[in-house]
Amino acid sequence: MTVTEPSRLRSRPTMDDVAAVAGVSRGTVSRVLNGGHNVSRQALAAVERAISKTGYVVNQHARSLVTQRSGSVAFILSEPQDRLFEDPNFNNLLRGCTQVLAGHDITLLLTVAATGEDRQRIGRWVTAGHVDGALLVSNHQGSPLIAELKERGLPFVVCGRPLGQERDVTYVASDDRDGARQMTEYLRSTGRRRIAIITGPLDTPGGVDRLAGYRDIAGHGDPELIATGDYTRASGEAAMARLLTQAPDLDAVFVCSDLMAAGAITTLQRAGRRVPEDVAVGGFDDNNIATTTKPMLTTIRQPWARQSAEMVRLLLAHIDGAEHSAVILPTDLVVRDSA
Amino acid sequence: MTVTEPSRLRSRPTMDDVAAVAGVSRGTVSRVLNGGHNVSRQALAAVERAISKTGYVVNQHARSLVTQRSGSVAFILSEPQDRLFEDPNFNNLLRGCTQVLAGHDITLLLTVAATGEDRQRIGRWVTAGHVDGALLVSNHQGSPLIAELKERGLPFVVCGRPLGQERDVTYVASDDRDGARQMTEYLRSTGRRRIAIITGPLDTPGGVDRLAGYRDIAGHGDPELIATGDYTRASGEAAMARLLTQAPDLDAVFVCSDLMAAGAITTLQRAGRRVPEDVAVGGFDDNNIATTTKPMLTTIRQPWARQSAEMVRLLLAHIDGAEHSAVILPTDLVVRDSA
DNA sequence: CTGAAAGCGCTTACAG
DNA sequence: CTGAAAGCGCTTACAG
Secondary structure (H helix, E strand, O other): OOOOOOHHHHHOOOHHHHHHHHOOOHHHHHHHHOOOOOOOHHHHHHHHHHHHHHOOOOOHHHHHHHHOOOOEEEEEEOOOHHHHHHOHHHHHHHHHHHHHHHOOOOEEEEEEOOOHHHHHHHHHHHHHHHOOOEEEEOOOOOOHHHHHHHHHOOOEEEEOOOOOOOOOOOEEEEOHHHHHHHHHHHHHHOOOOOEEEEEOOOOOHHHHHHHHHHHHHHOOOOHHHEEEOOOOHHHHHHHHHHHHHHOOOOOEEEEOOHHHHHHHHHHHHHOOOOOOOOOEEEOOEOOHHHHOOOOOOEEEEOOHHHHHHHHHHHHHHHHOOOOOOEEEEOOEEEOOOOO | OOOOOOHHHHHOOOHHHHHHHHOOOHHHHHHHHOOOOOOOHHHHHHHHHHHHHHOOOOOHHHHHHHHOOOOEEEEEEOOOHHHHHHOHHHHHHHHHHHHHHHOOOOEEEEEEOOOHHHHHHHHHHHHHHHOOEEEEEOOOOOOHHHHHHHHHOOOEEEEOOOOOOOOOOOEEEEOHHHHHHHHHHHHHHOOOOOEEEEEOOOOOHHHHHHHHHHHHHHOOOOHHHEEEOOOOHHHHHHHHHHHHHHOOOOOEEEEOOHHHHHHHHHHHHHOOOOOOOOOEEEOOEOOHHHHOOOOOOEEEEOOHHHHHHHHHHHHHHHHOOOOOOEEEEOOEEEOOOOO
8 A cells, every 4th residue: 555645635736736827926816716807818817828838726625715705595495305306396396495695696405304413414515614604495384494504693585484483484385375375265155064184283384374374264164174184295195184084075185285286186086086176286386297297287377487496595695683573475277187 | 995804804703802702812712622521511601602602613724734534535427417417316315425434524615627627726736625525436448537536636525436546546336247247147037048138338447347347247249239328318318219110020138227217118019028027127316306216117126325435435434544445235136016 | 706714513633 | 621822714804
């Protein structure tokens, strides 16, 4: 075994190397790197030549140490990893955020905090200066991550209304309650009278707000018309099965996510109920699952692209010292075949 | 607008603050942070108290600047983002790598390089010292990312045989060719005589090596028995449709990924062919799709957990200065219902 | 427009 | 076991 150092240590050129090759001072090299202001044409050309000759790449740690900025932002999903892959909503958000951030030359780092231990490690990591801010998708009431980020003073924005912390957390949400109202009202308008609901987890905004919207229209009676899922497809199947037992005479069901709705349709069809003839099914999200079910889903559209764009905008503002704020985006009814 | 600084700048305590509170020198605080060797019980206790009192968290940039280590590793997927979510293989690998790395207290950063522009930004980012090394999943021949990482001297390991660069790139692969042989041989052994194949892209190791294994058994004749997909479900559907036109008398098809196999089954059933009675279908991967198709897939098992573990092990060794190496893992036939 | 110098927050030999 | 000091590679007022 030869006594070589790891190659990256051996060879990496520094700013002084570039300066030497270009025949200028380190300060001038730095100015070129940071926009080229106050640099003569000649110096600029010399430095650029020297950079490509030496293969110089800035040392981000050194730069960040002085600027106090890292140039990256974290996308933190605190859910079991499988959900990231099962639920297209995360994909939609991730795509949107990455794009918008790329325009600012900021890298998005995706991190999955599945276990409590993960959350701790990530809390430390995020807080050690690796990122300038964080995007929190998936938000459960009482999440320790929010508390930690707040305590550390790291800028972050959460996706969806942060239950009980609306006043001091920046967030962007779509209008869950109004969307739920629209759907329930629509189901009524088509003549349905026994409208059930499959809600999301009741410690999430999508869980409580969509249920509230449903109740605004359908009232509070009949607890047997209510079942709760956890946003997975399997939970949609199971909740639908329970509803069928509790209220066999239901003629419509509002399912609070498209993925769960796909599961509910499977259960209904397996039980011999026709959709929408026997039971109308309404979803929520309007992601790409909505057009792959048979029949295609009538659902509530969340404005995914705007949601991502607003999250990024607020985060960058927050990083620059802006105060807390919130954005609520409107939702729309999209009528297809399932209701 | 008030003239406040961003909150994180305002409040973050430094090592000197901790030292002052604990009544020791900065060096002692550092020793406590780095394992607590050569520190008296009393100093240790005082420092620990001071740390929790001040809420101190190490500044990773400062630390990295001197240690030349960042404590994170990148998981780079250079594919359109949708593939990350559609194909369970990535999920399997990601889960495995995250777990193993967490054991080393290293954070895994997931990055998706969908476009050429993305690849450039990520190349720069990765190379600026943000990570100590990279895990490259999805590997296409002639990928510019491999070239860039090599030039920069950043340690990395690729998943799958790096076509044409086996000698100077560290990689871990499963034995694609042998797996393909096993499957083809098995199909023969059940009496099938017109065995078609749906390959992966021919610029990937899974594309060429599995085709080679198939040919080892089935020979080179009949080009109409060969169709190529791109590992997506849709491409499996389309390729199967082509095969059905080109060779309507086929009685078996070896599909080089489970996801494509799921697509192929859909096409076959839609065309009125029974699986496996009329056409036997063999997959490759043995991921969780294999048990959700109807009938469930007979397939080749890739050892996902070992694959992740080996990738991480090699990467860490490489970071510590080890030479290039390669690991080839065995694959096994798993017989279920589709063949 | 340009250079010299201070300083960002750490780690790590080196003395003691 | 402990402290003082050098140095990691940058940026940014400050003079000129």
